[in-house]
Amino acid sequence: MPQIGDIESLYPGKAYSPWAERSFPSQVYWGETHVHTGLSLDAGLFGNTTGPDTAYRLARGEQVTSSTGQPVKLSRPLDFLVVTDHSDLMGIATDIQRGAPNILANPKGKEWAEGFAKGGQAAAEAAFDLIGNFSQGTIPKELLGQYSPGAPIYNGVWDRIVGAAEQYNEPGRFTAFIGFEWTSVPKGFNLHRNVILRDGGNRASQVVPMTTMPPLGSTDPLDLYKWLDNYEEKTGGRALAIAHNGNLSNGWMFPVDRTYAGGRVNKEYVTLRAKWEPLYEVTQIAREALKQGLALEKKFGTNPYKFGMVGATDTHTSLTTAEEDNFFGKATSVEPSPTRVSHPFIKSALGAIEGDMLLASGYQGIWATENTRAALFDAMERKETYATTGTRMLVRFFGGWDFNDNDLRNRQPAFIGYAKGVPMGSDLATAPNGKTPTFMVFALRDPIGANLDRIQIIKGWMDSRGELQEKVHDVTWSGDRQPDANGKLPSVGNTVDIEAANWTNTIGASELTAIWTDPDFDPDERAFYYVRVLEIPTPRWVLYDKVRLGAHIPEGVELIHQERAYTSPIWYTP
Numbered sequence: 001m002p003q004i005g006d007i008e009s010l011y012p013g014k015a016y017s018p019w020a021e022r023s024f025p026s027q028v029y030w031g032e033t034h035v036h037t038g039l040s041l042d043a044g045l046f047g048n049t050t051g052p053d054t055a056y057r058l059a060r061g062e063q064v065t066s067s068t069g070q071p072v073k074l075s076r077p078l079d080f081l082v083v084t085d086h087s088d089l090m091g092i093a094t095d096i097q098r099g100a101p102n103i104l105a106n107p108k109g110k111e112w113a114e115g116f117a118k119g120g121q122a123a124a125e126a127a128f129d130l131i132g133n134f135s136q137g138t139i140p141k142e143l144l145g146q147y148s149p150g151a152p153i154y155n156g157v158w159d160r161i162v163g164a165a166e167q168y169n170e171p172g173r174f175t176a177f178i179g180f181e182w183t184s185v186p187k188g189f190n191l192h193r194n195v196i197l198r199d200g201g202n203r204a205s206q207v208v209p210m211t212t213m214p215p216l217g218s219t220d221p222l223d224l225y226k227w228l229d230n231y232e233e234k235t236g237g238r239a240l241a242i243a244h245n246g247n248l249s250n251g252w253m254f255p256v257d258r259t260y261a262g263g264r265v266n267k268e269y270v271t272l273r274a275k276w277e278p279l280y281e282v283t284q285i286a287r288e289a290l291k292q293g294l295a296l297e298k299k300f301g302t303n304p305y306k307f308g309m310v311g312a313t314d315t316h317t318s319l320t321t322a323e324e325d326n327f328f329g330k331a332t333s334v335e336p337s338p339t340r341v342s343h344p345f346i347k348s349a350l351g352a353i354e355g356d357m358l359l360a361s362g363y364q365g366i367w368a369t370e371n372t373r374a375a376l377f378d379a380m381e382r383k384e385t386y387a388t389t390g391t392r393m394l395v396r397f398f399g400g401w402d403f404n405d406n407d408l409r410n411r412q413p414a415f416i417g418y419a420k421g422v423p424m425g426s427d428l429a430t431a432p433n434g435k436t437p438t439f440m441v442f443a444l445r446d447p448i449g450a451n452l453d454r455i456q457i458i459k460g461w462m463d464s465r466g467e468l469q470e471k472v473h474d475v476t477w478s479g480d481r482q483p484d485a486n487g488k489l490p491s492v493g494n495t496v497d498i499e500a501a502n503w504t505n506t507i508g509a510s511e512l513t514a515i516w517t518d519p520d521f522d523p524d525e526r527a528f529y530y531v532r533v534l535e536i537p538t539p540r541w542v543l544y545d546k547v548r549l550g551a552h553i554p555e556g557v558e559l560i561h562q563e564r565a566y567t568s569p570i571w572y573t574p
Contacts, residue, residue, distance in 0.1 A: 061077030184218075273305075294526040398423055458473075
């Protein structure tokens with residue numbers, strides 16, 4: 001038992017009640033920043049007939065009807081949502097679907113509308129023809145002009161998007177951000193960014209989204225930064241951008257020397273990138289980008305890839321269903337059915353790899369002081385966020401110089417975390433002489449999810465020779481497992497029942513905590529650290545399709561996986 005003199009260290013709050021007089025975030029809010037409705041060109045062309053209302057109602061916890069007529073509801077409401085419809089040709093797909101008069105008045109538009117009206121193969125051919133014309137820049141000028149910023153039809157669609165966010169935004173209960181996706185794909189390279197505004201309709205209505213098609217648009221991120229700067233100067237508001245799908249950019253999402261447009265990665269580029277893009281929608285290449293940021297920081301004094309982690313679905317169904325047992329696909333054409341597992345959109349069009357299939361992912365946790373646009377946006381700017389593959393586990397991560405095992409003797413770890421260190425997304429202070437960084441991490445399982453397998457801390461650094469390094473450390477785990485002679489931790493085991501698409505929490509732990517000290521710290525080397533938390537194995541959506549719908553699963557497809565969370569890093573700069 002602690003002695004009287006220890007009470008101050010164990011309960012260092014400003015009041016006896018640990019929830020009173022708090023000056024730091026004590027609540028994690030769940031949501032996502034990447035949802036497309038039928039107003040997006042591709043989503044509408046592939047059958048999404050729903051709009052922002054459906055997206056917001058589902059996220060708030062209501063039951064809605066999908067475009068294929070199926071009822072859908074989340075297991076638990078979300079706290080926030082950003083509808084990010086593609087800014088190019090916003091709303092044209094909806095008008096083609098309904099045969100709007102302005103569409104029928106154009107020969108090509110009439111051809112597309114008649115194809116959609118016939119359905120089946122004719123609708124698919126019309127959709128691909130429209131997309132082909134868009135990618136080649138051959139959309140009829142009359143239609144392009146009507147669906148470009150400044151035109152009454154386009155501006156009306158933007159007003160609808162802004163109005164829906166205003167309608168469903170309820171400070172303290174649910175936050176509806178105003179945003180859009182700037183979908184840059186020069187030469188087929190994916191340079192997409194989601195733009196999020198901190199503000200309400202009074203400011204958002206003063207602008208229209210930036211597009212990529214000439215003469216008004218651009219595919220260069222530097223021009224997007226100009227748009228963001230102009231927005232803030234014109235309205236007095238604030239905005240940020242989140243990049244995603246860098247794995248499809250052929251390396252141009254994270255340039256280290258030249259940009260795709262022929263420009264150079266110079267002081268101006270790294271400064272603007274760091275200013276406007278504090279977050280990244282985490283993919284398999286994020287760790288490499290974080291390392292390249294250390295090299296660019298040494299060269300220019302600014303790290304352009306110093307980003308926090310975001311999880312999102314990039315759904316084109318309006319339905320933010322990231323849970324494996326409630327997965328409605330990424331496009332309307334692959335909403336639940338006995339045959340969707342063999343649909344080309346699942347296996348190839350959405351980037352699946354051989355022997356695998358699309359994952360249901362993901363959500364974002366934000367540590368914020370309250371559920372409002374201002375508080376959540378500010379937390380995203382300071383990168384106090386983490387990504388998950390759909391689970392809602394709680395994760396806290398702090399770095400400092402003086403954490404010790406005694407700090408774990410507290411059910412209110414944030415008091416000590418903020419008092420003795422910095423949270424995820426932050427920078428460690430300069431290393432005191434002779435000190436080595438210590439990290440405190442807590443993880444608590446999703447209340448309706450799986451137990452935890454392990455916590456890992458991933459370190460990336462630039463060594464004394466200027467070479468970029470990385471290492472994964474298992475810092476705590478469930479059970480009495482011990483690493484082998486090579487330091488490899490044995491598997492946690494597997495309780496998945498394939499026939500029932502079920503699992504049991506008879507292995508793993510409901511919570512894990514650790515104090516970890518970097519054994520290889522060099523005070524002269526730039527470094528970053530982030531946490532990865534793994535759950536025990538659970539079924540994937542394909543197994544639920546097999547059990548519920550009798551779907552035939554192709555050979556080699558993984559039926560089991562481990563949900564996980566990734567925190568924003570903590571950086572150390574000499």
